[in-house]
Amino acid sequence: MSFWEEFIAYLMRGWIMTVELLALSIPLSILLGLALATARVYGNKVVSLIAAGFVALLRGLPLVVTLLIVFFALPRIGLYFDPFWSAVIAFIMCSGAYQSEYVRAAIQSIDVGQSLAAQALGMTKLQEVVHIILPQAFRRALPGISNEIIYLILYSSLAYIIGVQEIFATAKHFNSLQFRPIEIFSTTALIYAFMATVATFFFKKLEERLKIPGLEIV
Amino acid sequence: MVSVVDYVPYILEGVLWTLGLVGGGLLIGFIVGLPSAIAQVYGHRFLKIMVEVYAWFFRSVPLLVLLFLFYWGIFPALGFKLDPLTCSILVLGIRSGAYQSQIFRGAITSVGEGQYIAARTLGMSKMRAIYHIVLPQALRISIPGWANEYAIILKDSAICFTLGVMEILTRTRYVVMATLEPLIPYFIAGALFIVLTYSGTKILNTIYDKLKIPGLIWRM
Amino acid sequence: MEDVESMVEDEIVLKVEDLYKSYNNVIVLKGISFEVRRGETKIICGPSGSGKSTLLRCINLLTKPDKGMIWLEGEELTTRSININKVRQKIGFVFQEFNLFNHLTALRNVSIGLEVVKKMKREEAYKRAMEVLRKVGLEEHAHKYPAELSGGQKQRVAIARALAMNPSIILYDEPTSALDPQLIGEVLEVMKALAREKVTSIVVTHEMGFAQSVGDEMLFMYDGKIIERGPPEEVIHNPKTEIAKKFFERIQELYGREKR
Ligand SMILES: Nc1ncnc2c1ncn2[C@@H]1O[C@H](COP(=O)(O)OP(=O)(O)O)[C@@H](O)[C@H]1O
Numbered sequence: 109m110s111f112w113e114e115f116i117a118y119l120m121r122g123w124i125m126t127v128e129l130l131a132l133s134i135p136l137s138i139l140l141g142l143a144l145a146t147a148r149v150y151g152n153k154v155v156s157l158i159a160a161g162f163v164a165l166l167r168g169l170p171l172v173v174t175l176l177i178v179f180f181a182l183p184r185i186g187l188y189f190d191p192f193w194s195a196v197i198a199f200i201m202c203s204g205a206y207q208s209e210y211v212r213a214a215i216q217s218i219d220v221g222q223s224l225a226a227q228a229l230g231m232t233k234l235q236e237v238v239h240i241i242l243p244q245a246f247r248r249a250l251p252g253i254s255n256e257i258i259y260l261i262l263y264s265s266l267a268y269i270i271g272v273q274e275i276f277a278t279a280k281h282f283n284s285l286q287f288r289p290i291e292i293f294s295t296t297a298l299i300y301a302f303m304a305t306v307a308t309f310f311f312k313k314l315e316e317r318l319k320i321p322g323l324e325i326v
Numbered sequence: 327m328v329s330v331v332d333y334v335p336y337i338l339e340g341v342l343w344t345l346g347l348v349g350g351g352l353l354i355g356f357i358v359g360l361p362s363a364i365a366q367v368y369g370h371r372f373l374k375i376m377v378e379v380y381a382w383f384f385r386s387v388p389l390l391v392l393l394f395l396f397y398w399g400i401f402p403a404l405g406f407k408l409d410p411l412t413c414s415i416l417v418l419g420i421r422s423g424a425y426q427s428q429i430f431r432g433a434i435t436s437v438g439e440g441q442y443i444a445a446r447t448l449g450m451s452k453m454r455a456i457y458h459i460v461l462p463q464a465l466r467i468s469i470p471g472w473a474n475e476y477a478i479i480l481k482d483s484a485i486c487f488t489l490g491v492m493e494i495l496t497r498t499r500y501v502v503m504a505t506l507e508p509l510i511p512y513f514i515a516g517a518l519f520i521v522l523t524y525s526g527t528k529i530l531n532t533i534y535d536k537l538k539i540p541g542l543i544w545r546m
Numbered sequence: 547m548e549d550v551e552s553m554v555e556d557e558i559v560l561k562v563e564d565l566y567k568s569y570n571n572v573i574v575l576k577g578i579s580f581e582v583r584r585g586e587t588k589i590i591c592g593p594s595g596s597g598k599s600t601l602l603r604c605i606n607l608l609t610k611p612d613k614g615m616i617w618l619e620g621e622e623l624t625t626r627s628i629n630i631n632k633v634r635q636k637i638g639f640v641f642q643e644f645n646l647f648n649h650l651t652a653l654r655n656v657s658i659g660l661e662v663v664k665k666m667k668r669e670e671a672y673k674r675a676m677e678v679l680r681k682v683g684l685e686e687h688a689h690k691y692p693a694e695l696s697g698g699q700k701q702r703v704a705i706a707r708a709l710a711m712n713p714s715i716i717l718y719d720e721p722t723s724a725l726d727p728q729l730i731g732e733v734l735e736v737m738k739a740l741a742r743e744k745v746t747s748i749v750v751t752h753e754m755g756f757a758q759s760v761g762d763e764m765l766f767m768y769d770g771k772i773i774e775r776g777p778p779e780e781v782i783h784n785p786k787t788e789i790a791k792k793f794f795e796r797i798q799e800l801y802g803r804e805k806r
């Protein structure tokens with residue numbers, strides 16, 4: 109097999125793992141972001157404080173450190189996750205925390221009249237949040253959320269540090285066999301750049317599709 | 327048996343290295359990013375496209391990949407044998423330049439064309455108008471974006487442990503290997519990063535409040 | 547037959563008794579009492595800050611009164627055990643600022659309460675919503691978003707949204723005050739039509755033409771109290787108090803000769 113054939117086979121394997129990591133982390137991080145923001149705005153004092161503390165903590169920690177803590181330190185207190193799930197958990201927590209800031213700002217930007225009208229119809233707080241507030245807040249937060257997800261795509265490479273065989277890990281391994289770093293790492297770089305660019309494009313389209321007159325970002 | 331007291335100073339010494347990475351990266355990022363932003367707003371088409379491609383590439387590739395590409399590939403190929411610290415600072419800096427160019431471009435645009443044109447009608451040259459009128463305003467309103475960039479580059483600097491730069495995380499990992507005790511060292515490292523993130527951001531925002539001019543704000 | 551009807555007409559839908567409300571030690575409602583009968587249109591007016599909005603908000607429990615009692619169709623709302631959301635389903639509310647849900651089309655604005663609160667099937671809710679939109683003359687705008695509608699159209703959607711829930715009473719809080727003068731008429735027309743259909747309502751308004759043409763009784767509020775009450779013509783043209791007299795003179799100046 110030629111260098112490139114073998115390399116592409118390696119990359120393919122890693123790329124599938126990267127996609128698996130992201131396919132789990134992205135939707136769950138969005139849900140966590142919505143949940144944290146909701147908890148901060150609508151939770152009672154305790155819930156809101158816990159959510160705020162969680163967000164501040166994860167926004168203050170480098171993702172690598174979070175990753176290492178989840179994988180190496182948490183087992184010491186009885187929480188064991190394999191490398192793949194450790195990575196997914198760290199990614200969800202980190203990205204969810206960052207995303208929640210956008211969602212929270214978006215929720216707070218929504219006019220109180222929306223809430224009053226929902227209450228006047230007899231909606232419960234939960235119905236109001238789910239049907240009236242979050243659909244509007246999500247749209248306003250979408251540009252910020254998209255940005256965080258693009259970061260997440262790039263930072264998913266850090267999973268290699270705890271031994272997940274994602275695309276960077278396979279590239280690095282292949283380099284240790286062949287030692288042609290320029291070809292190997294620049295190809296890897298371009299694959300990430302491609303993924304990020306496709307994601308950017310996708311989110312632009314999504315924003316356009318979800319766009320509603322009068323609900324522009326403020 | 328190694329006790330906490332023995333290794334804490336060792337980890338703390340890493341703060342200097344971390345701050346070196348952050349300071350060096352931010353400085354190089356500034357030196358690269360500001361001209362890039364000016365080129366993007368006022369430059370010729372060709373220059374604009376060059377900057378566009380540069381910013382796109384460095385913002386679309388993970389830092390981890392950039393570190394390995396430059397450390398093992400590009401710098402050696404260009405004939406530079408750089409130590410991990412120098413290489414890391416350069417990569418952090420060039421990458422930060424891509425992000426900073428976005429910050430400065432946003433700031434320059436929000437200062438508004440009116441200011442630039444007003445300066446030109448006073449008879450200032452293009453360079454003078456940018457230097458005396460646009461930049462003093464743009465730099466002020468960039469500070470919050472810059473504070474954010476500080477927090478990002480600080481956290482990203484931890485990734486340089488993969489090249490063995492003796493910053494906080496590298497030292498923490500050595501301690502974990504030596505003591506076989508991950509919990510406390512990682513929590514110390516985490517605490518250090520949190521303190522550095524929030525204190526640095528606070529300082530920069532205080533500076534911003536001091537330099538703030540009424541009515542001058544970020545408009546996108 | 548006639549007896550039954552008049553009995554139904556006489557039925558008290560809403561009863562408010564000795565209502566008090568204060569905000570940070572400032573008493574805003576100082577013992578408000580009145581009744582609304584089935585099919586009645588009650589007009590409330592009075593200077594800004596006199597507590598009209600607060601009164602309406604107390605009735606649908608958007609704010610909690612400090613003292614006093616409210617009954618809706620014989621059920622006391624001011625007890626602690628009351629299910630607030632159940633009550634609000636029976637009270638339509640039309641806001642001065644419309645408060646249409648920005649992310650929903652006119653049709654969905656009207657149907658969302660039916661779907662989410664009344665648990666109606668979507669198709670059924672749409673059908674009902676469409677009927678009500680037709681009633682307020684907005685059938686062809688059903689698929690527009692609030693930002694694509696004029697103020698008058700928005701307020702008609704808001705009325706439809708309240709009406710669709712089939713409430714026992716509709717509360718209007720200055721429904722035309724946020725509208726450009728040329729858009730007020732279309733909203734008043736809809737409200738008049740509903741009043742003639744004997745939809746029970748309380749309307750806070752300064753539209754004296756409207757008050758006189760469909761109002762059954764007018765309450766004039768000042769400083770948290772009802773200081774005049776009676777048939778609208780009476781209150782407007784022969785007020786007993788100097789305050790009300792001044793107020794109606796000013797209204798006359800402001801809204802002037804425009805005949806509505
Ligand atoms: N949520 C609130 N908090 C504090 N004060 C309020 C609140 N709502 C109304 N008020 C005060 O209560 C008084 C009556 O207000 P309102 O009921 O809105 O009067 P109106 O609708 O007749 O203009 C005003 O002085 C107003 O400032």
Ligand SMILES: [Mg+2]
Pocket residue numbers: 598599600719720
């Ligand atoms: Mg009012």
